[in-house]
Every structure is written in C-alpha cells, then in structure tokens.
Amino acid sequence: MPLNVWNGHKPLKPFIVPVFIPHAGCPHRCVFCNQTAITRGSLDLPSSERLRTHIDRFLAYGMPHRRPAQISFYGGNFLGLPPSRIEFLLGEAAEFIHTGRAESLRFSTRPDTIDRHSLDLLTPFPVTDIELGVQSMADTVLARSRRGHTAENTRQAVSLLQERGFRIGLQMMIGLPGDDMDTAAETGRRIAALRPDFVRIYPTVVLRGSPLARWYRSGRYHPWSLDETVSVAADLYDLFSGQGIPVIRMGLQADADLQPGAALLAGPYHPAFGHLVHGRRFLHAAMDLIQTHALGRSEVSIEVHPRNESNMRGNRNRNIEILKDRFHIKTVKMIRNIGIPDSEIHLLSGSFRYRGRLGDHRERFKPAQPDTAQGGYYVGQQHL
Ligand code: SF4
Numbered sequence: 001m002p003l004n005v006w007n008g009h010k011p012l013k014p015f016i017v018p019v020f021i022p023h024a025g026c027p028h029r030c031v032f033c034n035q036t037a038i039t040r041g042s043l044d045l046p047s048s049e050r051l052r053t054h055i056d057r058f059l060a061y062g063m064p065h066r067r068p069a070q071i072s073f074y075g076g077n078f079l080g081l082p083p084s085r086i087e088f089l090l091g092e093a094a095e096f097i098h099t100g101r102a103e104s105l106r107f108s109t110r111p112d113t114i115d116r117h118s119l120d121l122l123t124p125f126p127v128t129d130i131e132l133g134v135q136s137m138a139d140t141v142l143a144r145s146r147r148g149h150t151a152e153n154t155r156q157a158v159s160l161l162q163e164r165g166f167r168i169g170l171q172m173m174i175g176l177p178g179d180d181m182d183t184a185a186e187t188g189r190r191i192a193a194l195r196p197d198f199v200r201i202y203p204t205v206v207l208r209g210s211p212l213a214r215w216y217r218s219g220r221y222h223p224w225s226l227d228e229t230v231s232v233a234a235d236l237y238d239l240f241s242g243q244g245i246p247v248i249r250m251g252l253q254a255d256a257d258l259q260p261g262a263a264l265l266a267g268p269y270h271p272a273f274g275h276l277v278h279g280r281r282f283l284h285a286a287m288d289l290i291q292t293h294a295l296g297r298s299e300v301s302i303e304v305h306p307r308n309e310s311n312m313r314g315n316r317n318r319n320i321e322i323l324k325d326r327f328h329i330k331t332v333k334m335i336r337n338i339g340i341p342d343s344e345i346h347l348l349s350g351s352f353r354y355r356g357r358l359g360d361h362r363e364r365f366k367p368a369q370p371d372t373a374q375g376g377y378y379v380g381q382q383h384l
Contacts, residue, residue, distance in 0.1 A: 014067055014069065014103070015069045016106075017059060018072050018074055019089075020035075020075040022035035022076060024076035024085075026077045027148060028146070029211060030145060031210065031212045031215065032176060032204050032207070032211075035075045045089070052095075055071060055093065059102065069101065069102035071096060071104075071105050072106040074108055077113060077133075079107075087121065105127045106128065107130060108131035109131070110133055111156075111157040111158075112157070114130075119164055129166065129169060130161055132157055132158070132168070132169070132170055132171065133171050134170045134172050135176060136173065136187050137172075137187040138151070138179070138187060154170075167197040167198075168197050168198075169198045169200065170194065171200040172200070174201065174204060174224065174232050175268065177215070179224075184236070197245075198245065198248045199240055199245055199248070200248060201247060201250045203224070203226075203229045203267065204223065204268075205252065205265075205266070206265040207263050207264065208264075209263075216266055223266050228268075229268035230277055230280050233250055233273075234280040234281045237278075237281060237359075242359050250274040251270065251277075252269060254272075272315065275310070275311070275315065278308075279315060279318070282312045283322060284358075285358045285359075286323060291327075293349055293354045294327070294349040294354075295327065297329065298328075298329060298330045299329065299331040299333070300329055300331075300332055300348065300349050301332075301334075301348035301349075302332060302333070302334055302345055302348075303335040303336075303345065303347075303348065304334070304335075304337070304345050305337065305338060305341070306338060308340075312334065343358050
C-alpha cells in the first residue's frame with residue numbers, strides 16, 4: 001500500500017516539485033505531442049547530481065509554504081522506462097522523503113503501462129499519486145490520434161490502481177482528431193464513472209514539430225475554435241464537479257513558448273483558459289435564469305460571491321455585454337454578496353429573487369448550431 005499523506009482528512013494542496021522528463025519512455029510519438037517544445041527540456045534523463053540540485057532548488061523555494069511537498073515526474077511515459085531507470089529516478093527522489101524534506105512522489109504515465117508487474121516495481125517507493133494520460137475514451141479518437149491504446153486499457157489500469165490504493169488523476173483532451181461534442185461528452189461521462197480522485201482537461205493545440213502540425217498544414221486536421229473548446233470544457237467541469245471530482249487544471253500552463261509564433265502553431269490556446277471556462281459556466285447559469293424568469297425586463301441585478309465577480313463578468317466584461325445583447329437588457333447590475341455560495345448565482349428581478357446553481361442549467365453537450373447573427377455564439381437552450 002503506498003504512503004498516504006492525506007490521512008483521510010481534507011487534502012492539503014501539495015507543493016509540486018516538477019521534474020520534466022520529456023518523452024522518456026514513450027513508445028512512439030502521439031500526433032499532438034511535442035514535450036520538448038512545451039517543457040524546453042532535453043531528451044536525456046537527468047543525472048543523479050542534476051536531479052538532486054533541481055529538487056533542492058524547488059524545495060528551498062517551497063519551504064515557507066509549509067505544505068506537503070510532492071516530487072512529480074511529468075512529460076513522459078514514466079512506467080514505459082526500463083525498470084532500472086524507474087528505480088533510479090524513484091530512488092533518488094525518495095531520498096528527499098526519507099530525510100523529511102518531501103512527503104510523496106507522483107508521476108504521469110500511459111494507461112497501457114499499468115499492470116501488476118509494473119506496479120510491483122513501485123512497492124518500495126513512496127508513490128501516492130499516478131496520473132494517466134487518458135486523452136479520450138473513444139477508440140476511434142484514440143486510433144486517429146495514434147495513441148496506441150484503447151479505452152479498455154484505461155478502464156483496466158484504473159481498476160488496478162484502485163486495487164492498490166493510489167490516488168488517481170485522469171487527463172483528458174478536447175478536440176483531438178476525430179473528436180466531436182458527442183465523443184467529448186462520452187469521454188467525460190466514462191471518466192467520471194471511473195471515479196478518479198482528480199482530473200485535468202486540456203485543449204488540443206497544434207505544436208510545431210508534432211505530427212499534428214503536418215496534418216494542420218496539409219489541411220488534414222482543423223483545430224477546434226477557442227469558443228467551442230471553452231463551451232465543452234465548461235460542461236465537462238460541471239459534469240465532474242457535479243459528481244464531486246475535482247478538476248485541478250484546465251488549459252495549458254501559460255508560457256512564452258506557447259504564444260502564437262513560438263511553439264504554438266494553431267489551436268484554442270489562451271493563457272487564461274480556466275478563467276474563460278468559469279466565465280462560461282456563470283454565463284450559462286445567468287442566461288438560464290434570465291430566460292426563465294426575466295424575459296422582457298430592461299434591468300436585472302445579479303448577485304454572486306465577491307470571489308466570483310470576475311467569473312460572472314467574464315473576460316473584459318464580455319458576459320455582461322452578451323446578456324445585454326441577447327436579452328435586450330439595458331442595465332445588468334452586479335452585486336457582491338458573501339452570503340452567496342460559490343456554486344450559485346442569484347437573479348434579482350423586480351421584487352423577486354431567483355436562485356440558480358451552476359451546472360444545473362442544460363442538457364449536456366447538446367449538439368449546437370452556430371448562430372451567425374450572434375457573432376458565432378450559440379443561444380437559447382444550446383451552447384453559448
Ligand atoms: S502524449 Fe505521452 S506517450 Fe504520447 S508522445 Fe507525448 S509524452 Fe509520449
């Protein structure tokens with residue numbers, strides 16, 4: 001049984017010490033991937049000295065936070081490495097745990113690397129969390145993305161990890177080759193049914209040097225728009241959070257390398273992708289309340305918890321403008337109220353107060369038709 005730094009209490013967000021091992025252990029190149037472009041790492045595994053210096057530096061930085069430190073291997077297929085390399089990396093990192101400077105280890109790996117033999121290798125080491133690059137639960141999408149594994153591999157991997165008591169993170173991508181609203185929704189539902197401890201949602205972007213870049217240039221692949229990616233991510237977030245599954249990351253880490261013209265060739269990248277997604281969730285909830293209770297009103301007031309004001313307003317107040325345009329409202333007044341739960345917005349219209357819960361608002365992933373009159377947004381009971 002792996003160490004559990006959480007002890008059954010509310011988990012304390014760990015201080016992550018990231019160790020990037022780009023493409024280490026990868027059996028081949030998945031079409032969307034170019035880890036060296038997004039991590040700027042070398043393809044060599046770190047030496048003992050380099051690894052220790054790197055971890056030392058991060059821990060020195062993290063010490064004042066007094067959070068449990070977790071050394072995390074990212075950017076490759078960890079259990080695809082030869083056993084001696086796995087033992088070397090975990091052994092070096094475990095030294096920091098034995099000396100009390102960090103609490104646990106974590107890595108990401110492909111679902112098809114999980115079997116009883118590979119998990120036996122981990123027994124001597126304090127690994128608590130394992131993240132699987134699931135990407136999609138649609139076999140057609142996995143095949144077209146050249147992942148080389150199936151949804152059934154993911155199901156079996158999760159079952160084995162649960163048997164051994166690991167905390168499990170599942171990563172999914174939106175907009176892979178062959179993906180659409182239905183396969184993205186099905187992926188979300190099937191991932192939620194596996195009961196992971198947390199998930200990450202990533203948009204598919206076209207990175208220079210990836211096979212997808214060639215497909216994009218030849219017209220074989222068209223990235224999703226930012227707007228539809230944000231809409232689907234908003235529905236996925238509601239799906240997961242509605243079932244008590246934390247979404248710990250949405251979107252790629254903001255990085256100068258991911259600006260257009262650098263590593264990023266095309267696709268729905270935005271440095272504040274998560275903020276856009278939360279903004280869309282609040283907009284959906286406000287639209288439903290207004291549609292149901294305040295049609296024809298020229299003035300409405302919306303109450304949210306102060307920490308959600310920017311989510312309700314959206315990027316550059318865009319949500320408020322959309323509500324005004326869509327419902328012919330002259331004034332949308334924002335009221336900050338610490339009594340409103342995070343998961344709710346309240347609509348004040350005339351002398352009435354209406355309560356809306358985020359995520360309760362619509363049929364999930366209903367295929368939407370673009371409404372060109374609304375500048376590409378979707379209206380009514382469809383995606384916005
Ligand atoms: S997605 Fe994962 S397995 Fe595929 S090439 Fe990238 S790091 Fe390797």
